[in-house]
Ligand SMILES: NC(=O)C1=CN([C@@H]2O[C@H](COP(=O)(O)OP(=O)(O)OC[C@H]3O[C@@H](n4cnc5c(N)ncnc54)[C@H](O)[C@@H]3O)[C@@H](O)[C@H]2O)C=CC1
Ligand SMILES: CC(=O)C(=O)O
């Protein structure tokens with residue numbers, strides 16, 4: 001298959017869809033790969049590194065799209081990229097379509113086949129292509145919160161762990177999945193007072209065992225959450241209902257009752273955010289303040305730790321990219337129901353059920369798709 005990797009163009013997105021090592025694997029399997037010149041610079045990989053791995057270098061994104069049958073990216077296509085997508089393209093990347101009707105319409109109109117990393121599943125019901133980036137974002141959320149708590153950033157002027165004789169900050173984590181548990185690990189490491197809320201009793205038991213009681217766990221009812229949020233110095237939003245838009249769990253009214261200088265980190269912003277007042281921000285201007293509460297809502301947090309993140313992402317995506325390249329897109333989707341769950345757009349239709357529901361569009365399973 002002919003595979004192409006453009007430079008990511010979302011604001012301060014430094015990751016890249018394929019590392020040189022992944023290119024090497026694809027080339028060894030008999031595929032042709034081209035990379036836009038400079039695409040790997042943000043992870044410390046030069047054009048020469050890609051050439052050594054067997055890639056061809058092209059000068060523009062248009063060259064990549066003209067050459068490739070499969071486009072491998074990191075973030076959702078930006079409008080100039082969507083405009084280059086054609087019916088013969090397979091797009092393999094994060095999409096986060098549920099809260100993004102404009103992008104959904106653009107992809108439908110393009111006629112391309114779009115497979116979203118974040119809805120590919122595994123045998124344990126997890127999301128293996130989201131996991132590595134949730135690990136990064138979860139860990140990062142705590143250092144972000146620590147920074148935002150500084151007085152000069154609009155925060156309460158609190159250290160997460162306090163010091164001997166001064167109480168630590170109260171950190172509330174909503175959603176104890178991958179991002180939430182990695183946030184908990186870092187927050188405990190910083191000696192904060194940590195409570196994790198989840199709606200899964202099984203997950204709460206796992207967290208209790210994992211952290212041997214070092215985090216408090218709580219079942220996520222709205223009443224219990226409201227009480228905890230009002231007491232919190234930091235609230236980290238890490239909920240997910242796969243494919244769907246995030247539920248709004250902290251309302252605008254609650255902000256007025258929160259402590260001045262409290263910090264909200266909305267990791268779930270890529271699915272629309274779990275705080276009513278969240279709006280996506282960028283690494284250029286990551287925070288804003290409403291009612292004295294600092295909001296951090298960057299939708300591509302792992303882009304900041306581009307090298308760690310791109311390598312971690314490739315560890316997860318490479319086997320699927322190889323399957324698509326080796327078998328062809330439709331055969332690969334038909335051979336693996338977990339990859340098929342990643343199919344979001346094909347033949348001008350939305351073909352992921354929760355995504356279609358949240359967009360208010362029809363869910364249409366392609367007639368050629370037999371594995372799900
Ligand atoms: N902003 C960014 O840069 C990034 C954002 N993310 C996002 O982070 C979010 C979390 O991802 P993961 O941790 O991988 O998901 P996950 O599926 O591992 O965990 C989500 C958890 O939320 C829980 N949950 C669902 N509804 C809830 C509610 N009402 N109250 C409390 N808990 C609830 C689930 O039971 C589950 O344990 C996703 O939206 C993901 O897309 C992930 C990576 C980077
Ligand atoms: C998952 C996601 O949105 C990211 O890694 O940017």
Ligand SMILES: [Mg+2]
Nearest residue numbers: 256258291292
């Ligand atoms: Mg206030």
